[in-house]
Amino acid sequence: MAETVKVKELVDKLSLEVVTGDEESLERVVTTGDISRPGLELTGYFNYYSHDRLQLFGNKEITFAERMMPEERLMVLRRMCSDDTPAFIVSRGLTPPKEMIEAASERNIPVLSSPISTSRLLGEISSFLNGGLAPRTSVHGVLVDVYGLGVLIQGDSGIGKSETALELVKRGHRLIADDRVDVYQQDELTLVGEPPKILQHLIEIRGIGIIDVMNLFGASAVRGSMPVQLVVYLESWSKDKKYDRLGSGNTEVEIAEVKIPQVKIPVKTGRNVAIIIEVAAMNFRARTMGYDATKTFEDRLTQLIEENSDQ
Numbered sequence: 001m002a003e004t005v006k007v008k009e010l011v012d013k014l015s016l017e018v019v020t021g022d023e024e025s026l027e028r029v030v031t032t033g034d035i036s037r038p039g040l041e042l043t044g045y046f047n048y049y050s051h052d053r054l055q056l057f058g059n060k061e062i063t064f065a066e067r068m069m070p071e072e073r074l075m076v077l078r079r080m081c082s083d084d085t086p087a088f089i090v091s092r093g094l095t096p097p098k099e100m101i102e103a104a105s106e107r108n109i110p111v112l113s114s115p116i117s118t119s120r121l122l123g124e125i126s127s128f129l130n131g132g133l134a135p136r137t138s139v140h141g142v143l144v145d146v147y148g149l150g151v152l153i154q155g156d157s158g159i160g161k162s163e164t165a166l167e168l169v170k171r172g173h174r175l176i177a178d179d180r181v182d183v184y185q186q187d188e189l190t191l192v193g194e195p196p197k198i199l200q201h202l203i204e205i206r207g208i209g210i211i212d213v214m215n216l217f218g219a220s221a222v223r224g225s226m227p228v229q230l231v232v233y234l235e236s237w238s239k240d241k242k243y244d245r246l247g248s249g250n251t252e253v254e255i256a257e258v259k260i261p262q263v264k265i266p267v268k269t270g271r272n273v274a275i276i277i278e279v280a281a282m283n284f285r286a287r288t289m290g291y292d293a294t295k296t297f298e299d300r301l302t303q304l305i306e307e308n309s310d311q
Helices: 007-014 059-066 070-080 098-106 118-133 161-170 213-217 273-288 293-310
Strands: 017-020 054-057 088-090 111-113 137-140 142-146 149-155 174-177 180-185 191-194 202-205 209-212 230-236 251-255 258-267
Touching: 007 111, 007 118, 017 098, 054 059, 054 118, 070 098, 088 098, 098 111, 137 149, 142 161, 142 273, 149 161, 149 273, 161 174, 161 202, 161 213, 161 273, 174 180, 174 191, 209 213, 230 251, 230 273, 258 273
Parallel strands: 054 088, 088 111, 149 230, 230 258
Antiparallel strands: 017 111, 137 180, 142 149, 142 174, 180 191, 202 209, 251 258
């Protein structure tokens, strides 16, 4: 189900100045991540006017509007104000025309201002809205920031995912979400995970109950969201099953239409799973930087076989 973003959230996130508008107007909902630069509309062309988008005014739009007659400017801006228009935003710290404030006030539409450049503001708004409006999918597991890498720990119920996450937190890593992770596709290659609001900063340990990680370990032990870059699947050790010992059997798992590399770790008494996950994260990072220990071993083995054959 798609999320919604209120204008107030946008104001708080991007530190926008509210030029005009009350608390009710800031409760308006943004339903699309597309942003309108209403250049053609200022000329009177409204055939394809996207009235349900945020209306962003930069230096070009404000300069053009200032050259219009006041009556014409007011008429055009009134036409731009609809019941579902979320807000007008003026960049570069420019002064909104008084006709904009008048027209927006008549329909209780907020007028916002930002000191940053139009292109930068456009990118920041788009990034925030694309994340806030993206459909969420819930997956079972624990998401932890390990050495700056988003590691999703999955496995059967009772395998020890939360206990492993707690050990990682004690070792200086950060918890994002426990038990249930809400994920959304930021782009074709990036999957972002975050906790449900009801479970934020909380972790369940069997025999103890619910604990507040932020309260016990401090603000540095948690974070709000994280791209999911590696999936670690914990499975019960079986003596009858053969496990990958060289690291050449790389697999991927698809979550929310994004393929994520997966590592399967067998769990049995005596194995320190938290340290193994740390090493898995460091090894994955090394591979992404071009170093593959498995390939190095295979090259050495091939060289040794050739040397023995020559002898």
